[in-house]
Amino acid sequence: MKQSQLVHKNETLYFGLLVAASVLTVVLGIVFTIASLGIFLWVIGSILALSLFTHWLQIGYIRTNGVKVTERQFADLYQTYQRVGQEMGIRLLPDVYILQAGGVLNAFATRFFQKNMVILYSDVVELSRDGYTKEVEFVIAHELAHIRRNHVQKQWAMMLGGWIPFLGSAYSRACEFTCDRMAAHHIQDQAASKRALTILAIGGKLAKEVSEFDYLYEASRENGFIAKLSELLSTHPPLPKRIAAIATNAGETNVPVFKTAGYVKGSIIGTIVLSVIVNVAIVAWLFTSDGLTGFSEGFGSLDAMAEEPIQELAYNAATYEEFEALLADGADVNTQDLYGDTPLHNLLYNEGVDIDTVGLLLENGADVSLENEDGMTPAELAADSGQPTGIIELIQSYE
Template identity: 50%
Template structure:
């Protein structure tokens, strides 16, 4: 199995991880040297663990779990992507009713990985199989990069609005790149991100170039501040990155827009 292409990792992910790690270590050290600090640290970790456990419990008790007998085609695609991405433990994938929201996320609890696909997004399984594969690959990339475990380690930095959010956005760019590379389908990546912007019904009618161009014109303090406090980059920026990867694959270590895994430079 070939190693992962290192150029898929967004440069700012590594930078912000180091900064966040140093900040978190200083906070942990400051809390540990104080008896009161240790108490607050344990309380904070306990509350975080408890709330996360409640969320996972809700997912497990209400979600529809993909198996070889439940949506077998999508389940096989998950296993195929895991094999391609060298993820040995196939995560549990649940579909959850979401009141029309378009979203998906990866999580981890007690050493067990989960992927949750909101039902509105999962409906892509009907006609947009490649787009759904991209979304699944994006969440698998979070697992591959151990982003959930790292987030727990970097909890103090996550509480810092600008630092934690900047690291999260860099991780999202990395996962976008990895998903496009391992599915080998940049057009499907662009379509999937457009679906997240406007939904399955109208996405095919969107002028993507116009959408991206108009987004560049939206500037000002509140636009910037919204970006600085967001865990995800704006969708037009993510689409731009996929377009760049498709147009200039050599920048990411690939010889063609097909993103053959064997072609990246060591």
């Protein structure tokens, strides 16, 4: 069977939609970046950088704490994944690490720069010591299928499309179905494939006691809103659904069918539509109002405030000579910062203000009628901040 026949019907569709949404996000991002004078790009860049840094930390933990599978370390496991990888047509096999996870039965594939990695939790590897050789091979083949399908690399191409509700997780679930199919096709043992997933649900010791039909039947009855919403938000399909999919693909009959109630479908569709409408409305508001303009102007004002040397001198209660030199160079004595304060206002916030420096600003045209955002003139601010009477009277003499 060709690999294309094993790919879940929705994987390619969802991937295309996510890429399209990512491209749209990039286009809008360029517009927002221009409109916000680069602030939008800085915000998005910071979020992406933080995500990448967190991923690197995870990789660092795995590489420094996990046990790498080699020809000398877990040689049987090494030979298995080498054989499986070659049979699946993977030219550059990933490094495999074993990591203890407190009894969790799981595995995952990831990537560090150009190097793929597969991480097997220790309890999965221990299953091979309990006779579940084929089941462990299924898990390995499943993770190698992610590598074969380039699922990890594709995440970067579509990560900006995650604003569409449930689409990213739907794509991830479709990928899981694909990898289950590829793994089951590889090991050519449907019973072991289904048992491997059952083990992930209940553990190796109890899996032998599970009635597969009853397990799937009871799970298929959980079709209410909360159960469906939980599934839609998850990156992995429910294990019973994965088992049923393998059974159905193998041509088995009498497999319980997983259906979604009509009212649940309507609720989910309504949630998606509402979310899209809200997102579109936000974008429309940014374009049709001064949302972006005000946003950028706010940062622009902060920059302007920081770039005015005379304001810096006022904040720090600089000396008479420093003010004199700056005023001689043409500094604007009436420039206002984000809060409407002039250099004279900001000077009066300090204690021990030099009256001669106040006089210098006044002689150079400081406008004593200008009010800050609190509606206070320099004279009112001087009185409010407890400045000496002489300074207050000096300012009032220029009114």
